Structure formats: structure tokens, C-alpha cells
Amino acid sequence: MEDSLSWGTDGPTLRTPRHTGATEHREDAMPGRPNPTLRQRRLGAELRRMREQAGLRGGELANLLGVSAAQVTQMENGKTSVNADRLRTIAAACKCTNEPLIEALVGFTTSHPKGWWERYRGTLSTGFLEVAEMEAHALKIYTWATTYVPGLQQTGAYASAVFARISPPLPQRDIDTRTAFRVQRQQALRSGGAPHVSFIHEAALRMQFGGRKVLAEQLDSLIEDSAAGACSVRVVPFDMDTFPGAGENIMFAEGLVPELATLQMDTAQGVLFFDAPADLASHRATFAQLDSLALPDDESRKFIRTIRGRYE
The missing domain is CATH 1.10.260.40 (lambda repressor-like DNA-binding domains)
Known part of the structure; x- marks a missing residue:
């Protein structure tokens, strides 16, 4: 998702002195x-x-x-x-x-240097930039994917195929820009970013974007990321007796304190962000349930290898 707040130069006083004359300065103006x-x-x-x-x-x-x-x-x-x-x-x-x-x-x-995503301002919609901003300030990131592999773990070819499916079709230059941005988000996270726990439903592992070869490479990448410790990959198989959450692909970014967590949701209308206490509590419960249901990392890698075997 990319995060959410305000900086400043306002004065610290409780009372604003009143002045008279044509040169009066109004802070609120x-x-x-x-x-x-x-x-x-x-x-x-x-x-x-x-x-x-x-x-x-x-x-x-x-x-x-x-x-x-x-x-x-x-x-x-x-x-x-x-x-x-x-x-x-x-x-x-x-x-x-x-x-x-x-x-x-x-x-x-306090002021911070502009993030790398600012280079894309005016080229990509604000939602893309805000997801990267949220990730940059997160203490820990959790994702729950049900329809496609999370953006933070997509290969370039898989990401390009995901963007290519949009209707009406995007120009190729827009697909290329979105793909490059997604790859840079991954690089930023892997070079000192927040720890990432990825929960992926079996449906997302079997859904083909770009064909069998692209999916096979994507599954290989997931296995490699998990084995290398780049992130924790936890699979939720079809045969689990429940389905946590509402079904959208979501990201939950923990802040420095629990109150400053942010929920980001992918929808057909675009990227949505939520920070109300009730929303945060509800989705914390969802991820707690996922943690109890999903396969451990080593079993998840074996599971993904089994699916990958279909594309030999």
C-alpha cells in the first residue's frame, strides 16, 4: 500500500496574538x-x-x-x-x-527526503505511489492473496500479464511503466524494507496470467523467495474448512504503534485504504486466523512444487 500523514511549520502556542493594521498576518489564511x-x-x-x-x-x-x-x-x-x-x-x-x-x-x-516513487508522479495514478509510500514506512507487512500472486512477489512477466488483462486494454507503454514500478517496489522492500509475510490461497497459485511458462516461472520465484528467507510464504489450500476474509487481495501494514496500522485493498475500482480502528481490528483477526490455517513455510514450498510439477 504505500501510508498516511502530515508535516509542519505551525507555531506551538495555544493562543495567537491579535494585531491591528493593514499588515496583520493570519496563520489560518x-x-x-x-x-x-x-x-x-x-x-x-x-x-x-x-x-x-x-x-x-x-x-x-x-x-x-x-x-x-x-x-x-x-x-x-x-x-x-x-x-x-x-x-x-x-x-x-x-x-x-x-x-x-x-x-x-x-x-x-518531520520532513523526509522524497521517496523513490515520486519519480513516477504524473506518470502513474496516485494510488500506485501511495502503496509504495505505505510500504516504505511499514514496520511489518502482511498480504493475503486470493486471485493472483501478491504484487510484492510477482515476476516481471507475471506482473505484465496481470496488467495486460485490464479492460479496456492499456497501451503497452503503460503496462511497461506499471511493471517497472512493481519490480522497484520489490527491490525497495528486499533492500532493507519491512519483513513480509505472504498468505496465498491455492486458487491464486493455479490462476494463469500469461500462460503456462509465465506461471511456472512465477511459482519457481515464490519457492526461491521463501527458501532464501526474502519473505515468509504461507499457502492456504483448497481443502481448508474455511475462507478467512471477504476475498479481496489485501495488504496490512503495521505502524510504529498498533493504532497507526493501515489496510490496503485492491478492488475493481482501484486501490482503497482503511485506518478506522474497527477495520484494523477486523483484519488483524483475519490474519490471526490465516496464521492458524495456512501451511508452514516448508510445507508451503512443497505444496507449490507439487503445482509447479504440472508445468514441467
Whole structure:
């Protein structure tokens, strides 16, 4: 999925001094960022959640901070920067005592170098970039694939075949760009990224994209990744007596604290992100169930080899 929050330069004071005269400066009149990133929006969502848990309306929090209600709205939409002092001031106003969460959010207020995915901005849709951003900031990544091998483990040929199936067909240059981006996501994760646990349903292992040769190479790649320890690959066979989750391919990215996890879901309409506590709790339960149902890594490799044997 690529993650979700906001950075900043706001002042730390609770009250904004009033000035008179034509040169008066209004902090809340500063223009907001037009396209906040997933991470910036997530910080805003956490600020909104903090305020709502305190039972405060936007205008009430604005009065406590000495700003306008419009600026509170912009902060909560990720469109206005929030620095560490302002964040702590908001937490104090909302009587939030969850120090691990506050400190984790402080990390979202500091500037970071632009990620490698920014080179694709304007070339790929925002959803692609946000998945890479989410992965870059994850503490641990879990995927659950039911229809095709997870993007983080797809070979170039398999990924290209997945993109080629889209209707109406994509131009070849778009397929090539999406494939290159997917391969770079894998490289970023393998060169020091978060640990990855991949749960794959047997259906996804048997579904052919690009023909028998492409699938055979994809299965070989899964076996190699698992054996090398690049990621944990756990197979859920057809004969299991249940099917955890709703059936979509999903990714669950753990944050520095449980509250900052992010769920990403692939749908026909595009990439969706979820961060509500109820959604996170529900899918944590799904992955706990998968952990109890799926074959261990060594048995999963044997299982994949058995399927691979059909394509000798």
C-alpha cells in the first residue's frame, strides 16, 4: 500500500496574538497543500480521531488553540502542516494520554527526503505511489492473496500479464511503466524494507496470467523467495474448512504503534485504504486466523512444487 500523514511549520502556542493594521498576518489564511499525501492525510485523520474521542467540536478545539475552525479543518484534512509542538498542544487540549501514539505521530511531522516513487508522479495514478509510500514506512507487512500472486512477489512477466488483462486494454507503454514500478517496489522492500509475510490461497497459485511458462516461472520465484528467507510464504489450500476474509487481495501494514496500522485493498475500482480502528481490528483477526490455517513455510514450498510439477 504505500501510508498516511502530515508535516509542519505551525507555531506551538495555544493562543495567537491579535494585531491591528493593514499588515496583520493570519496563520489560518495560509494556503493549504492541494494534494496531501497518504501519510499527510493519515496524520489529519488521527488528529480528527483524537478530537472526536475528546468530545470536542472543531470550533471548540479551534478556540483552545487560538486559531480558526477553518484551520482545524485543514489540519484534519492533511492540507495544513502540523509541527511537533502543535501536535503536542492538540494532544494536551484533547486530553490524550497515549504517549506512544503521540510520539509516533511526532515522527510524521518531520520532513523526509522524497521517496523513490515520486519519480513516477504524473506518470502513474496516485494510488500506485501511495502503496509504495505505505510500504516504505511499514514496520511489518502482511498480504493475503486470493486471485493472483501478491504484487510484492510477482515476476516481471507475471506482473505484465496481470496488467495486460485490464479492460479496456492499456497501451503497452503503460503496462511497461506499471511493471517497472512493481519490480522497484520489490527491490525497495528486499533492500532493507519491512519483513513480509505472504498468505496465498491455492486458487491464486493455479490462476494463469500469461500462460503456462509465465506461471511456472512465477511459482519457481515464490519457492526461491521463501527458501532464501526474502519473505515468509504461507499457502492456504483448497481443502481448508474455511475462507478467512471477504476475498479481496489485501495488504496490512503495521505502524510504529498498533493504532497507526493501515489496510490496503485492491478492488475493481482501484486501490482503497482503511485506518478506522474497527477495520484494523477486523483484519488483524483475519490474519490471526490465516496464521492458524495456512501451511508452514516448508510445507508451503512443497505444496507449490507439487503445482509447479504440472508445468514441467
